[in-house]
Amino acid sequence: MSLDGAQEWAPPGVDTSRSSVARVHDALLGGMENFAVDRSVARRLKDAVPEVVDLVWCNRAFIGRVVDFLVREAGIRQIIDLGAGLPTVENTHEVAQFAHPLCRVVYVDLDPMVEPHARAIMKGNVYADALTADARDVAAVLGHPTLTRLIDLSQPTAILAIGLLHLFSDDEDPHGLMRRYMAALPSGSYLAASNFMASPSPKAKALEVLLQATMGTGWFREREAIAAYFDGLVLEEPGVVHFPEWRPDERVPGPLAPWEELLLGGVARKP
Template identity: 80%
Template sequence: MSAEWAPPGVDPERPSVARVHDALLGGMENYASDRSVARKLKAAVPEVVDLVWCNRAFIGRVVDYLIREAGIRQIIDLGSGLPTVENTHEVAQFADPTARVVYVDIDPMVEPHAHAILSGNAYAEAITADARDAHGVLGHPALRRLIDPSQPTALLAIGLLHLFSDQENPHALIRDYVNALAPGSYLAVSNFLASESPKAKALEVMLQATMGTGYFRDEAAIARFFDGLVLVEPGVVRFPEWHPDERIPGPLAPWEELLLGGVARKP
């Protein structure tokens, strides 16, 4: 990617989470600094690309459930990253063409690239905002144009919360979002799972060394994001175990043990 493609505020020499994710998926919207981090992550945990695709598949199953089974018609996707295959709005609108989706990401590259994909789509939008500012996100004019706060809404925080340290109090942040949602809304959350697994430790060390972020949490801490909500079966589980498209053939691979997630309804 040439430097002139960079929107204002983008430093091509500084890797971003969204662009590293794009590089791992084989996308083109990244710089040499992002590809360097992606190579280091793959060297530390060769299965990291499988992990990223596993994350995409989880999001797809969650969104399909929310639209087809939970009856949700509006979704806020926090930390959405750069557009790729099977985006949230594509899955949602395949089930219901009028489903409304707003993407939120702090990386200023996300919004213009999302707009290129969303051109002509009256029911999907992308905004540049910091997910740490719940009030600012939920009050953003572009979001309010599509999302009716009086109606049940799904909030996705998948692949995001491991970027926030405990000092940033992500549990309180999620409570702020949930408190602002209407009854009948849904929350989908994931986080890297802390464990003694060499794969987990290698990935956590490499994420913090290359990106300065990456906070793995134990099962109890991840489950606490759903306090006060009604968990959808099978609860907080490894990604392949949540509403699998097919029967899980056997024990999970070590890299499939690295991510924990779930979905819950606000009473």
């Protein structure tokens, strides 16, 4: 990509005049696969909540621990990563295949830039692939030939919906969406999900207002609503908690910082 103000090339189907969640996320991580409009949103987010970059890295660390648990402890060998975003570091397939080399991973994202960039990183990896689809269309995702080539939906599979569900309003029924995905999978499958948590904290309010103003999305929810994503499933310990509290590599040192309390997530098994 070029510097702000210069002519920017984009793949077919990509509108460089509108920001994208995946590309803003990439900009916050210091990546190169974004445009001036995405960097502008990233700057506004950092100005309003300077800790937002720490928050994004905290999200990446949570995904890594979750995937490692799913493969090493839960025995999962198939993962569907919904709303995966642009490839960065310690991607889902890298963590999963480090734990078990035959683990199969399919990335799903609506942004048309994700698929080609993911495939470039995964070149030669026969157990990982990416597809462009709207995660809200369960039939289109689960029936996509890229997914069915790698994922046997009759076998236990993990759905990752981390950093995704707060993009959907209540009218879009994110709870029903998760139920439909899990209904399509057999016993022994897993759901890993998260959401921004509603809070009176000025940081939370500032981030929610700015996300909705700049990107038209970002729905913060109460703890009970986040826990409801896992209704009918068996939660793994420690339950639905703030990211740093979910199976940390080291003991969490003292009280969480305000920005660490903005995200809540968990992992659960289909009985």
